[in-house]
Amino acid sequence: MKLYDCAPAPSPRRVRVFLAEKGETLPTVQIDLANREQLSPEFRARNPRCTVPVLELDDGTCLVETLAICHYLEHRFPAPPLMGRDLREQALVLQWNARIESEGLAAVAEAFRNQSRGFRDRALPGPQNFAQLPELAERGRVRATAFLDMLDEHLSDSPYIVGSHYSLADITALIAVDFARWIRLEPGDRRHLARWHRSVSSRPSAAA
Numbered sequence: 001m002k003l004y005d006c007a008p009a010p011s012p013r014r015v016r017v018f019l020a021e022k023g024e025t026l027p028t029v030q031i032d033l034a035n036r037e038q039l040s041p042e043f044r045a046r047n048p049r050c051t052v053p054v055l056e057l058d059d060g061t062c063l064v065e066t067l068a069i070c071h072y073l074e075h076r077f078p079a080p081p082l083m084g085r086d087l088r089e090q091a092l093v094l095q096w097n098a099r100i101e102s103e104g105l106a107a108v109a110e111a112f113r114n115q116s117r118g119f120r121d122r123a124l125p126g127p128q129n130f131a132q133l134p135e136l137a138e139r140g141r142v143r144a145t146a147f148l149d150m151l152d153e154h155l156s157d158s159p160y161i162v163g164s165h166y167s168l169a170d171i172t173a174l175i176a177v178d179f180a181r182w183i184r185l186e187p188g189d190r191r192h193l194a195r196w197h198r199s200v201s202s203r204p205s206a207a208a
Helices: 010-022 041-046 066-076 087-113 134-157 168-183 191-201
Strands: 002-005 028-030 054-056
Touching: 002 010, 010 066, 010 087, 010 168, 054 066, 087 134, 087 168, 134 168, 134 191, 168 191
Parallel strands: 002 028
Antiparallel strands: 002 054
């Protein structure tokens, strides 16, 4: 297996943290997004969507969605379980992961990509260019703020996103909260979120 990565980018970091929790490493190829290496013919052959991460399997199959990659790795390296220990927990992890992706990661990305100079003609990832829309930057910031408030309330009576067990949902939330710093949003006085963030950030895998 081989992982196509970009060290600064949030989405590949989710896979690196997931692997680190498993105690596993993979051969890695860095893709330079700043210089648009993801748009090269060589990379497009692996992922026509021109995004990272990509997990290339030994038979040449390329998995290009983070959730699909984590699903594969969960079954390839089952211990410790990060996508639920029983059917109920598996469903809750997937449910929360989807919510964090749509309300957290997507909101921050909307704000960041629509205001950053480096994304002037790249407001959306992928093979096509899209112009920035300033109103979407503001909407993304409002959405991201609401996301942090929601997580703070949810974590008021739970040590992790799904009960007492660290999971993929916590990994996705960690990356979303850290990504929010790129638009100058912090846990701040959200004490439940801040407590959880300190806890998950102290895990060795968070440095992956």
